[in-house]
Amino acid sequence: MDPQCIFCQIVTGQVPAFKVYEDQFVIAFLDKYPRTKGTMNVIAKRHITYLYELNGGEFQGLFVAIAKVMSAIKATYANCNGFMVLSNEGPGSGAQVQHLFFQLIPRYGSPEKDTASIQGYSQENPDPFLKSVFDELSTVLSIAMQVATQAAEVKKEQNNTIPHQPKPQEQQKKELISPQILAPMFQTAEQKQQPFTKSQTTIPSEHIDTSLCDVASISSLEKEINALNSKLKNLKNSCGWE
Numbered sequence: 001m002d003p004q005c006i007f008c009q010i011v012t013g014q015v016p017a018f019k020v021y022e023d024q025f026v027i028a029f030l031d032k033y034p035r036t037k038g039t040m041n042v043i044a045k046r047h048i049t050y051l052y053e054l055n056g057g058e059f060q061g062l063f064v065a066i067a068k069v070m071s072a073i074k075a076t077y078a079n080c081n082g083f084m085v086l087s088n089e090g091p092g093s094g095a096q097v098q099h100l101f102f103q104l105i106p107r108y109g110s111p112e113k114d115t116a117s118i119q120g121y122s123q124e125n126p127d128p129f130l131k132s133v134f135d136e137l138s139t140v141l142s143i144a145m146q147v148a149t150q151a152a153e154v155k156k157e158q159n160n161t162i163p164h165q166p167k168p169q170e171q172q173k174k175e176l177i178s179p180q181i182l183a184p185m186f187q188t189a190e191q192k193q194q195p196f197t198k199s200q201t202t203i204p205s206e207h208i209d210t211s212l213c214d215v216a217s218i219s220s221l222e223k224e225i226n227a228l229n230s231k232l233k234n235l236k237n238s239c240g241w242e
Contacts, residue, residue, distance in 0.1 A: 036106050077117075
């Protein structure tokens with residue numbers, strides 16, 4: 001935290017603000033000088049200046065918060081038909097506060113309607129107007145969070161009570177990758193060095209092509225094997241391997 005940073009002071013509570021959303025990474029609060037009704041600042045809690053300084057959790061948290069706040073504004077004010085999402089980062093950007101933030105500015109259809117949306121706002125005494133907006137948005141966000149929490153609990157309960165039924169594709173994979181096929185892959189070095197026994201080298205009868213089990217076929221195969229052995233022996237002799 002930077003003790004001189006106004007946004008850090010809002011994070012720590014030293015400076016009051018109308019916070020409509022907060023989690024471990026982010027705070028969203030109403031802008032004290034709104035351009036339209038519901039103008040919001042969504043800031044990282046950690047004092048950083050640039051977007052690329054966010055870690056993974058902060059990055060996700062920031063944009064989830066922006067989405068939630070935008071949804072709440074849209075649900076609260078039916079005539080909101082768009083948003084400006086602004087982020088000025090670094091001294092050269094013109095940002096008055098060197099603390100990463102996104103400003104959400106709801107739009108209401110035209111410049112005249114945008115101005116009309118903040119009717120009743122007074123820069124000299126902004127709190128009454130901001131408090132009314134805060135109450136409206138907080139109600140919607142609170143309901144949305146309750147619904148989301150209940151939905152998550154229901155889903156968790158369903159996952160715990162309903163047994164997983166493998167899909168046909170999963171079942172097929174289970175059959176193809178059987179323990180008998182995988183077992184040799186997980187043998188220890190000692191197991192692999194053990195001599196094969198007859199039972200290990202016996203081919204199951206269902207895997208034998210019985211159409212080859214005739215005298216003529218066997219005789220033909222023997223001749224081919226003998227010819228190959230002869231060629232192999234000649235090759236070894238010519239290469240000086242024997």
